[in-house]
Amino acid sequence: MKKFYITTPIYYANGQPHIGHSYTTIAADVHARYHRLRATPVLFATGTDEHGQKVAHSAQAQGMTPQEFVDNIVGSFKQMWQRLHISYDRFIRTTDPHHMAAVQHIFSQLRESGDIYLGEYEGWYCVPCETYLAEVELVDGCCPECGRPVEQVTEQAYFFRTSAYTDRLLEHIESHPDFIQPKSRRNEVLSFVKEGLRDACVSRNRMEWDIPVPGDESQSIYVWFDALINYLSQVGYPDKLDEFNRWWPPQIQIVGKDILTRFHATLWPAMLMALDLPLPDVLFAHGWWITDSGDKISKSKGNILDPYEVALELARISTATTAVAVDSLRYFLLRQITFGLDGSFSWRALLARFNADLANDLGNLLNRTLPLVERYLNGVIPEPGPGAGELSDEIDHARTKFEHELVHSDFSAALTAIWELLSSANKFLDTRGPWALHKDAKQVELEAVIYDVLDCIRVVAIMIEPFMPKVSDEIWQQLGLQSAQIEKRWEDCRALKLPSDITIAPGRPIFPRVDIKRAMDQLQAESEEQSEPTAANTISIDEFKQVELRVGTIVEAHRIPGADKLLRLMVDVGESDTRQIVAGIAQQFNPRELLDVQVIVVTNLEPATIHGVESHGMILAAGADEPEALVITDSKCPPGTIVR
């Protein structure tokens, strides 16, 4: 049986939903709605990723328990999706018990099969230098720095054997040209995989707000391993196999380009191969919306746009209803730029689309046709009669093109197909001139022409439903099809399917035209008013407080072999252990001159591995590109002293 399973990423529950989340989700919604119109069973799944240190931290900062914190965020997401007319079927949370059970189950299963192994952090260690060294860094088997012999060490962590799947993955990508889209991303992934995949560390030292490794309470399961499994657990894996088999695999998984290469296009398929499950048909990575710097009107509270705020503003400017404004924004986001590429948001572009495409071409077609029905046909849809169906070819062409473009998620091209049809309809109305036919008393011909145009509007209403569901409903209503309880079905996107003898119900213009020049002046004025006290890139005191700064004393400094810009520092920040920090200051400072220097350290930065060396913090230094001077204290302070 045919089915359509589509996913968005599950969004990290660390902050409010923004335009990036919304863009992904709206795109997925379009696919889902389109397939529902085609009467294909659809499962459209989204959700939230709720584990990890960052969530625990943010919760603490706001004086909440992690659970309270994520519950609150989940509320915001669900509200946003409702406001943006998102028709998701499932909303999974990684804190759902059945998901957590699934993650542990899969972890155990892969550990039994040998795909997950308790890793020995294959490395060498120089005791005097306290340095971890990779095989390639050794000089004659000894420490490259002090020349003394090194010891082999094993730090325990669980690894997933990604490397074992490099060849199979490569083969799969090459034999499935549509697996990763768009093409440019596919090429990137290919070159990434060709370098060879490294085994992924899938556990961390135990944190409270994580899923524990089964049978090993000292470790937690890595959040990405946890998160990716949502795509399986939300369709019933592993205990509801009937349901699972019905939906698996996904027809398309939409992700942002930032999480494609490392996660969805490598780790994720490797996990599925290890579980012996089919891979998704398509992974589609889309681009970003950035605010247009040449257009200062973007709200000055930082550059993250709240899509609902934008819609409310559009509603205010245009006097359209909020639902129509939301749909207009949905239209704009998917029409303006090619899905997959980056684009910049500007009010001018949004308003231009609103006027030209929505108000003029679509809205006005409806608004010039309905009065004709009222005037010449007593407000009742006529019989098609002989000669009707003249727009049949145009309708078929638009439908076919739309279907073709949507296969490749080219939303913009799909919408272009609809607008070509609208253009044909407008032209048809002009050339046939029902008002002239009426004067000449050619009633039969007049009815045929009006029928054809109404029929065409009906088809357009169906075709725009995935993009603008509420607008579609409104047009349906005005055509009288709502009250007549006619359903929208994709198969009815053909000529001569409009029922007759239905009384139309004209309403106010759906898209009230905007005076763009005036609107821009107004927005500009408001924007200046608001941005007066705060410059464009300010942050609040609360945001600043999230950065934890402490005084630290450098107790050791070493060069890192093979890296000419990096130093490995051991810094005392008042904790029981000194911290290892990697700093890109080797070309400006000698290791020796740094000893006992007191610097300022960002202590709550997430750890990172740089050139194979773990770094647990950041040293502050002046200089935009190159570090020019270290930030130091002017008198001795105890290590660990808070800086603010």
Add this chain to the structure above:
RNA sequence: GGCGGAGUAGCUCAGUUGGUUAGAGCGCGCGGUUCAUACCCGCGUGGUCGGGGGUUCGAAUCCCUCCUCCGCUACCA
């Protein structure tokens, strides 16, 4: 630093395997129409296709080189 992509009309972009006068939408100008939200329809405006060199009977399209922007990646945590 490495790999990749892109630079085409005022703006946003199409341009398939090199082939007659380089296209669309928006904007702008003119005309038509009057059913309509100063809308719609038609016509027009506008580009030495990033610079330079080369291959070819012929290049936006292939090759070389330079410039600019972007993405991924890497020793900027």
